[in-house]
Amino acid sequence: MTNPAPETIAPSLALIEQLAHEAISTLPEPFREPATLIRLRIEDFPQDEMLEALDLTDAFELTGMYEGTPLTEKSVMDQPTQPDTIWLFRRPILDEWAERGDVSIGDMVTHVVIHELAHHFGWSDEDIAAIDPWWE
Structure with missing residues (x-):
């Protein structure tokens, strides 16, 4: 049996993580x-x-989720109970990526990461647009 071509294999959890770190x-x-x-x-x-x-x-x-306390709500007096976390969900990301058909998987992951970071940093829509010009 021959191995399938890399471009026909759905991106793995490891690749999604790599793309998120790159973003x-x-x-x-x-x-x-x-x-x-x-x-x-x-x-x-x-x-x-x-x-x-x-x-x-x-x-x-749900392609992604931010879990934590946004920086705009944190106090130096707060004792963290767990690290701030961005969750990315591979199958919903792949589903949206396939439905769109007009963006790379890297762009799709970047878009989700930026959206979740917006919750952490308290970014406005204008801030998000400056960092992630998704519509271009």
């Missing part, structure tokens, strides 16, 4: 370094508890 490495200063402190978790699908908390019933509706 973070290209952030403008002063965001790049603080973004590296956020934990990345890549899973095929969100956990049932995550869907319930967001009042979602379809796991394919």
